[in-house]
Amino acid sequence: MSVAPFPTDETPLDVLIVGAGLSGIGTACWLQTECPGKQYAILEARDTIGGTWDLFRYPGIRSDSDMHTLGYSFKPWSNAQAIADGASIRHYIQETAREYGVTQHIHFGYKVVEATWSSEQACWTVEAEQRVTGHRQIVRARFLFMCSGYYSYDEAYRPEFTGEKDFRGPIVLPQFWPKDLDYTGKRVVVVGSGATAVTLVPAMAEKAAHVTMLQRSPTYIVALPGQDAIAKGLRRFLPERVAYGITRWKNLSLSMLTYRIARGLPSLTKQRIVKMAAQQLGPEHAVDPHFSPRYNPWDQRLCVVPDGDLFQAIRQGKASVVTDEIDQFTPAGLKLTSGQELPADIVVLATGLKIKLLGGMQLTVDGRVCQANQLMVYKGMMLSDVPNFALAFGYTNASWTLKTDLTAGYVCRLLRYMDQHGHAIAVPRREADVQPQPFLNFTSGYIQRAGQVLPQQGSRRPWQVYQNYLLDMLTIRFGRINDGVMHFGPKGSLP
Known part of the structure; x- marks a missing residue:
């Protein structure tokens, strides 16, 4: 896609959105609907819409959340597949952008490198670099909304192993999948046990000679129907929006209930998930140790396999699971710490993401450089003592978009409140008696590695x-805007 021209007017934009993925496009639609007079633009570092769902192109790429909750609240998901493939999700995002007239507001190919706030002007000055030419562009905006995700698009988490140079085959990272990789009839080892690995294994098993999932420790894996039978039935008798709304709340309620049960009764939940895995595998395949994790359910995110495709590939002998650690690479494969050797023509390192907040940009407020890990998150979406700023960050135990939809709606409420009361600045002020806590109570490796990157949460609301x-x-959509923590004021200085 071509790069849209930047506005030449010296007047700052009302809102600048960074990122044209699922969150950024949804936010723009909320702005156009709830704040139709606001002038906004979107900066997108890549050359197309879609974010995660355009970046990842590995075999089988799909959501691990149902699309009736991962989809936008205002745009029904009409595809029959509830657990959808990446191409379908990308098409959905692009279709939404076209329908709402968002595409014309996107400036492709510009990566934000620095954002500087001036209280005197009540304005952000954002510096963006054109990734092809290196040209720097300045954009000014009254409100900055970051929808750039939480991981690096340029780097993945990539552990190094002894003997890699001796291995005769390719070593592949899913985030940078080679377009010309032919794995037909090849022996493949996928290293990892997260959502990417459990997606890759059955997809590659369709053409590979055999695929082995090599994991250090098992993950909870749950088989769910690829299609939602209730959603399919409702669409036959009800208008599309009504059917979508009912299905959305049904799935949302079910996910919250199962999460509460899992956290309240972890031992019982573990037994149930492991038993379901055993039923999927059949009597010829052992569930322990490969599908019986050491941690409690939802200490890490559960993996969903639509229609049990991973288990089916194992039953058919096309795939297998090995629980062990890599000692070193050999010319013909991998030698494990147990002494076992895994033959491989291709090794895929599905070893995780590298957390990167705010797209890696530098954030400065009135000359003070802000470090995200020293800030506290207000209502899960704004940063302490950072004015006119919001961050889209979704759920870890449910669909991402549920939270980003709430965030976008709140920002629209906030902007309207500021207009009604003549405020130029809105800033959540950190309270001295609130004790800091980790932003996410998750034991996943990529979260644990990000301790110096993520901000903090507090010991009490908000x-x-x-x-x-x-x-x-209740807190975001119906809570008071002027709650005593959010401070308001005119141009000049932080309130």
Whole structure:
């Protein structure tokens, strides 16, 4: 796609959105609907819409959340597949952007490198670099909305192993999947046990000679129907929006209920998930140790396999699971710490993401450089003592978009409140008696590695990060804008 021309008017934009993925496009649609007079633009570092769903192109790429909750609240998901492939999700995002007239507001190929706030002007000055030419462009905006995700698009988490140079085959990272990689009839080892690995294994097994998933420790894996039978039935008798709304709330309620049960009764939940895995595998395949994790359910995110495709590939002998660690690469494969050797023609390192907040840009407020890990998150979406700024960050135990939809709706409420009361600045002020806590209570490796990157949450509201849609809805959608923590004022200095 071509790069849209930048506005030449010296007047700052009302809102600058960074990122044209699922969150950024949704935010723009909310702005156009709820704040139709606001002038906005979107900066997107890549050359197309879609974010994650355009970047990842590995075999089988799909959502691990149902699309009736991962989809936008205002745009029904009409595809029959509830657990959808990446191309379908990308098409959905692009279709939404076209329908709402968002595409014309996107400036492709510009990566934000620095954002500087001036209280005197009540304005952000954002410096963006054209990734092809290196040209720097300055954009000014009254409100900055970051929808750039939470991981690096340029780097993945990539552990190094002894003997890699001796291995005769390719070593592949899913985030940078080679277009010309032919794995037909090849022996493949996928290293990892997260959502990417459990997606890759059955997809590659369709053409490979055999695929082995090599994991250090098992993950909870749950088989769910690829299609939602209730959604399919409702669409036959009800208008599309009504059917979508009912299905959305049904799935949302079910996910919250199962999460609460899992956290309240972890041992019982573990037994149930492991038993379901055993039923999927059949009597010829052992569930322990490969599908019986050491941690409790939802200490890490559960993996969903539509229609049990991973288990089916194992039953058919096309795939297998090995629980062990890599000692070193050999010319013909991998030698494990147990002494076992895994033959491989191709090794795929599905070893995780590298967390990167705010797209890696430098954030400065009135000459003070802000470090994200020293800031506290207000209502899960704004940063302490950073004015006119919001961050789209979704749920870890439910669909990402549920939270980003709430965030976009809140920002629209906030902007309207500021207009009604003549305020130029809105800033959540950190309270001295609120104790800092980790932003996410997750034991996943990529979260643990990001301790110096992620901000903090607080010990009480409105600084707590709920992993609960109903609590967030009460706090964000219906809570008071002027709550005593959010401070307002005119141009000149921070209130």
